[in-house]
Amino acid sequence: METTENDSKSNKFNSTIDTVTGLVKAIPVYNDAIQPAAKEIGKSLTTVSKAINVALAPISVLIWGYEKISVFINQRLVEKLRHIPEDNIVTPDPSVVGPALEALRFSGNNEILRELYANLIATSMDKATILNAHPGFVEIIKNMTADEALILKLFINDPLIPLVDIKINIRNRKGEVDYLNNYSNIGKDARCQYEDLCPEYINNLCRLGLLHIPAGRSLTDPKAYDVLINREDFLELKTKFESEETEITCVDKYIQLTDFGSQFIKACIIDKDMSS
Template identity: 30%
Template sequence: MIIDPESSKEIVNEAKALAPEVYKDVAKPALQEVGSVAGRTVKAFLAPLRGLLWGWERIEDFVETEVKKRLDKIPEEKRKSPEPEIAVPLLQALTYTAQNETLREMYVNLLANAMNVDKNNVVHPSFVEIIKQMNSLDAKVFDELAKINAYQKILNPRITIKGQGKFFTGATPEWYAGWTIEGYSEFDVSASLVRLSKFGLIELMFDRTAGKDGYDSIRSTPFLRSILNKYQTGNADLELEIGGTESIVYVNEYGIQFKNACK
C-alpha cells in the first residue's frame, strides 16, 4: 500500500500524541485508559485510507486521460454522452477503488463503451454494481474463464477412503479446475468461482459433464497429489484416493456481455 505524505504525517503526529496521553492517564481506571489508547490507535490505522479516497478533481483528470485513449479509437460520429445511471455510480465507485488497477481498468473500459453508440446493446447499469462487489481475484478468475467460450471441465474433489464411500471434509477446495491465480491459493479461487456464480456471470453445474476426457488430468495435478500424500501420511492404516464429482463451468450469456462491456 502506498501512503501519501500527508497520511504519513498524520500517523507520526498520532504516535507522538499517544505517548503523553498514556502517562497522563496512568492514575485513571484501567478501562478508561485502554479506551483512550485504543481510540488513538484506530485513528492512526485509518489515517492511510485518506490517501486512497480520490476527490472529484483527481477522478476527472484520470478519467479524461484514460477514456480519451479509448475514444480516440472510435469514430467521432459514434461517440455520445454516457447514460447517467451508468456514469454517476461508476464515477462514485472510482473515488475509493481507483487505486486498484484491475478494477480501475474495468470501470474505465465500461465508461468508454458507454460512450460508444455501437455498444448500446452491450453496456448495462448492473455491470457497475458487479464490479463494485468484485476484488482483484474475482476479476482475474473471470478473465481466465472468459478466455474459453465453451463448457470447461471442473472437479469437486475429495480425499476418499477407497471402497467405503467416506471422505475427509475440508481437505480440498469445493471447486477445482486444475489451475490457480498467482498469489492466491486454490481455495481462494474456489471461493471466487462461487462469488462469480452468485454475481450471475458464470454457471457452476454440479455433476454435469462435457465428455469424460480431461478429468483425470485435473485429479493428477501436483496440488491434489500433495494433499493426498499428506492425508496418506497421517492415515497410514487407510487406503485413500482422489475422488469427487465431475462437473462443468462456463461463462453464460450475461457473463459474455459483461466481458464485452468491460474490455
C-alpha cells in the same frame, strides 16, 4: 432534665456530623483506590484510539475526490475511444456513468477494478457498444475483488474450464466426505494474489450470475482434467489421505460463462482500446 436532653441531642448531632465527615473523608481514599485503574483504562482507550487513527489515516488518501476521478477518466477515455469515429461518441446514460463515477471514489486506488469502470463508461459512450453497458454492472464490480476480475479474463479465450470436487472415500463403510469443492487451476492461470481463495471466488462469480457450473456434467475429453490431478498439491493430498481405509476421488465438472457474464466481459473486462 432539660440539660440532659439537650446533651443527648447534642451528642446525636455530633455523632451524625462525625459519621458524615468520616464518609466525606473516605471518598477521596476510595477515589484514590480506583484512580489507577481508571487511569489505565484511559490510557488503554487512548492507545486504541491512536491505533485506529493510524489504521484509518491511509483511507483518506485512498478515497478519490472529484478532481482525481476527473483526471483519470479523461485520460483513460481518450485512450480507450481514440479509434472510435467521432460521430459514434455519444453522451453516456447517467444510470451507468453516475454510479460508476461514484464507485471510483472507493475503488480508484485499485488499478484492476478502476479499469473495469473505465471500460464500462467507454462502452456506454460508443454507439456500437452502448447496449452492452448494463446499469447493473456497476453493482457487480462493487461486489468483486481484483482477483475475480483476473479470473474473468480467462474466459475471454476459454469458454469452458475444468473443475473437480475432491472427496475422501471411506472404503469399508462405502461412504465419502467432501474435502474441497471447485478445485481448479484457475487461480494459478489467472495469477490471483490469493490463489487459495479461488473456490470462494468461483462461488461469488456464480452468485453474481456471471459464471455457471452445470450440475452433473463434465467435459467430454478426460485428459482435460490431467492438469488438475497432476498438480503438486493434489498429489500431496493423495499421499496424505490414501490408505487401506480411505482413498481420494474426484467428481469432474466444468465452469462456463453465462450470457450475462459474456455481456459483462464485453463491457468491462475486455479493454475498450484493444477491442476497437
